[in-house]
Amino acid sequence: MSRRTALQWVELPDGRCELGWIDHGLPTFRFGHAPSGLATRRQLREAGLCPGGQGIVAQITWKRGRRWAGLYRMDLAKPKRRPSLGQQLAVCKALRARRTCPTCPAGQRVKDYYLPTSPRRCFDCLRHAEEIAQLAA
């Protein structure tokens, strides 16, 4: 959807007025023209922040309105959550499982790659299985 309305002064939640337009009930700005103090989720992330439960207060659009991103207030943003020790351990366990071949003796772990998801075997075991299949054929 392209912009149908001309630029106008739109009011931001903090009372400031900026040049933009209203789309879907939100103050809207062109890509690269977001007012200061507002940031996309990705920009918050880069600054070590997260929205912290607040909703979007404005948006930017590009590609003639076919792409858009919500803007959050930086003053209401909260520090990015840190995973708990239990969550970090769970991730380690999952990554270890992705490197452990179930058909190798003693659950050998591959170092240079993650096992393919299907079949979950190391390349040596896959090659071995292919050789056996060729002998049987």
Ligand SMILES: [Zn+2]
């Ligand atoms: Zn293996």
